């Protein structure tokens with residue numbers, strides 16, 4: 001099994017009963033995902049969960065608030081990513097991620113708005129050494145580097161906590177660009193976002209029309225503005241997991257994007273073009289258009305790292321070209337990822353996971 005996963009849980013009791021923080025990370029196939037959560041007893045209505053902000057943010061609330069405040073743009077917008085120990089290793093994903101900001105076209109200044117949510121001590125230490133805005137979710141209990149959690153029935157439930165966590169950021173008034181850290185930031189994406197959208201999301205496969213709900217979104221990159229519509233939408237999304245038991249947040253998004261609720265609340269939902277917000281699933285040729293590039297449709301951390309290195313090399317060469325050549329430059333990735341994914345695809349058992357990220 002190539003997949004690696006780990007999780008953690010911190011539990012404590014308060015007057016209301018049982019409270020726990022959970023974090024899960026699935027490396028390699030699933031992009032590292034972090035999740036902060038509070039498990040309330042089943043008898044409590046969901047709305048309760050969202051009202052009690054302070055409880056959900058739990059004991060990390062204050063430090064999280066400070067980190068958010070420091071990193072925030074004037075208009076309460078942050079860039080968020082998550083980090084686990086495997087991806088934080090030197091010469092792995094996190095290094096490449098930060099490097100992309102450095103060599104990107106005017107992306108350097110965006111780094112100061114980046115908040116890295118670290119799932120374990122090692123990732124946190126490494127983050128602090130490289131970046132000013134790191135948040136460590138306190139951990140205790142479950143062995144974070146355990147391989148076993150991937151097969152754990154709690155796995156899906158924990159994945160869902162990310163949605164819950166992001167809903168709370170929206171409730172706190174923060175807009176965010178959520179980005180997986182295997183997404184290279186090569187140009188400022190803000191100039192390509194739709195100004196009138198509430199929720200805009202990158203795609204594994206984009207069919208040409210940003211309003212078309214048949215586009216296949218990838219939860220690894222989205223820009224969400226904090227307002228009543230997005231808060232309602234995130235609550236609805238989170239709650240919808242009950243109607244689609246066993247499904248990942250991205251799969252459920254693919255269900256609910258068709259539902260009338262979206263229109264009823266007036267959510268402006270848009271899908272981002274893979275020409276600008278690219279990925280290895282649907283690689284588009286021209287470098288000069290690319291803002292971000294996701295190592296999706298890739299199996300194996302090493303394949304991901306190698307192709308991202310090639311991508312950054314392409315980019316460095318591209319930046320040295322004389323202006324007349326810029327519009328003709330093309331990408332030479334995916335290479336390792338393509339092979340890994342094609343090979344992987346033949347295994348029906350695993351193809352479900354491979355499509356996620």
Ligand SMILES: *[C@@H]1O[C@H](CO)[C@@H](O)[C@H](O)[C@H]1NC(C)=O
Pocket residue numbers: 143144145146147
């Ligand atoms: C956690 O699990 C990993 C791999 O299963 C093992 O190497 C490590 O020693 C464990 N750590 C703790 C603190 O139990």
Ligand SMILES: *[C@@H]1O[C@H](CO)[C@@H](O)[C@H](O)[C@H]1NC(C)=O
Pocket residue numbers: 073075077175190225226
């Ligand atoms: C915040 O400001 C940035 C930079 O001006 C802009 O691109 C972004 O869309 C703004 N965010 C919101 C939520 O308006």
Ligand SMILES: *[C@@H]1O[C@H](CO)[C@@H](O)[C@H](O)[C@H]1NC(C)=O
Pocket residue numbers: 226227228
């Ligand atoms: C959200 O809705 C409430 C009332 O339902 C209103 O008072 C508030 O101003 C709205 N907030 C935003 C950001 O639209």
Ligand SMILES: *[C@@H]1O[C@H](CO)[C@@H](O)[C@H](O)[C@H]1NC(C)=O
Pocket residue numbers: 105106288318319326
């Ligand atoms: C960098 O971005 C600017 C616009 O923001 C553009 O005019 C310029 O061509 C870009 N440079 C490269 C090498 O893409």
Ligand SMILES: *[C@@H]1O[C@H](CO)[C@@H](O)[C@H](O)[C@H]1NC(C)=O
Pocket residue numbers: 324325328
């Ligand atoms: C770019 O591509 C076009 C069409 O393929 C070609 O005609 C043109 O010469 C190329 N420009 C450069 C600078 O290579």
Ligand SMILES: *[C@@H]1O[C@H](CO)[C@@H](O)[C@H](O)[C@H]1NC(C)=O
Pocket residue numbers: 341342345346351
């Ligand atoms: C991978 O699987 C999907 C769905 O089963 C199929 O549509 C696609 O053609 C396959 N791709 C490759 C390269 O085998």
